[in-house]
Amino acid sequence: MTTSSPTLDLTRELISRRSLTPDDAGCCDLIGERLSKLGFKLEWINSEGVINLWATLGSGAPLMILAGHTDVVPTGPLDQWNSDPFTPEIRDGILYGRGAADMKSGLAAMVCAVERFVKARGKFKGTIAFLITSDEEGVALFGTRYVVEQLKARGVKPDYAIVGEASSNEQLGDRIVIGRRGSLNGILKVLGKQGHVAYPHKVENPIHRFAPALAELVATQWDTGNAHFPPTSFQVSNIHSGTGANNVVPGECQVVFNFRFCTESTAASLRERVEAILKKHTLRYELDWQLSGEPFLTRQGQLIEAAAKASQEISGVKPELFTGGGTSDARFISPWGAEVVEIGPINDSIHKLNEHVKVADLDRLSTIYERTLEQLL
Missing domain, CATH: 3.30.70.360 (Alpha-Beta Plaits)
Structure with a gap:
């Protein structure tokens, strides 16, 4: 049983921060510190009390955005949790805590994937960017929507984006979200x-x-x-x-x-x-x-092909290309002109009491992100 790994450790650190929407509770500082050590340029594009981190490494095209949110929904009745929602706890190979699936594990997996990718590759083609907000679970007016407007005005044009929302259905990698209503x-x-x-x-x-x-x-x-x-x-x-x-x-x-x-x-x-x-x-x-x-749909292209190949390689199943579920910040990124997919852990427990994620899935999810980057950059 894995009790420690970079992805697991970072996920636990993020869960322990009480980032009830729209409070970032220092999550972006924690992530930004890790990224700055890799050479990422950090920019804070905050608005109306919402923390937004735009971090970039590299230059030119293709521009790959890794996107996510640090804010979480309220816990609900604390007496109905089996453990403190902001004290991450592992029981029988399952990590419990608010945000475990939605979506602090996704963020941790992305950061650790990029750490490995950059250290292994050194130089790579194009630009990697992180777009992280604390306003996805709330009104969503001053988070990703706001950052996209600011970057559009500068002429920034993304090629690909992966949103780390919990997209899997019954097992990790069995679904990739390519659109939303x-x-x-x-x-x-x-x-x-x-x-x-x-x-x-x-x-x-x-x-x-x-x-x-x-x-x-x-x-x-x-x-x-x-x-x-x-x-x-x-x-x-x-x-x-x-x-x-x-x-x-x-x-x-x-x-x-x-x-x-x-x-x-x-x-x-x-x-x-x-x-x-x-x-x-x-x-x-x-x-x-x-x-x-508005609804969006990513047509078959290089991003879907790379993500599907990576997911199948790691999970052992061919992923379903899915357009169901609720909304996500992908709805603001897609009209910007990027190919967008959502890849993340199993979504069964999101927004529920005793939210959780399988510990064994954390490093595997991070590897899916890493393999996708390797194919596109």
Whole structure:
């Protein structure tokens, strides 16, 4: 049983830092110190209290970005953890701690892969860059999104990017994420007229008014998907109304909904179609839209080929090229013009109580990153 290795040790150091989003808690300082010893130039592109590290080594093309986040989601009830979430603990070959899978092990594996690669190769073709943020699990406005905007303005053009999100399904390396659906949120307020339930002719019930529109929204086929993505889905996550009294018709009804949309639709087209349905039902309403990210898809190319070859070599299985799951910072990097993939540990425990990763997978994941770099640089 491996109880110490560079990747394991760094993962434990990162887990022990209480980096609840958007607090970096010194994680980037720790990583930056390691990278500076290799000759990386460190630049802090911080905004609104969010720590963002941009570190580069080498020159010219191709520019390979290794991307990730140091922030983690809240722990949930501490009494339901089997050990302190910020005190990494190994039990039966499993490393437990908040961020173990999402995504401090990925960051540690990337750093250690680059340490080995640089020491073994000395000079290499192109540039290696780290883009690390503490604002991925939160609003994601001042992290990778912000850094990309700043670097675009300088004319920086990436060729490849690997995001260390937990992408594997049942065993390490069995999936490589090559795309993600877009995410569009709507916060709708349907307006009515409050009054006594005994006088329906004097009120306008916003719940009743919205019900037929909701039925149409649920029944609408937004698109049929394509070879890479399932059809776009519409889901209501919350409906709230009422005054707290059972004899009062409320004056408004609040609805929160989300689209997970594929490349057959756009945020603009979905907004237009929703508002057309609301107007068709003559609703009085207020609607705020929040776009978390457009869908993206990396087409078959050198990065996918290199990553798939490395994953299969180390894991022993041919990886599935996958486009499911939630959003990640890849949604900000892909429109920048880079080929982007996500490769990381098994994702079964992310955001859960007793988050964990297999100790044996840590060095293997780091080797996957190293082998991918060797093929492309």
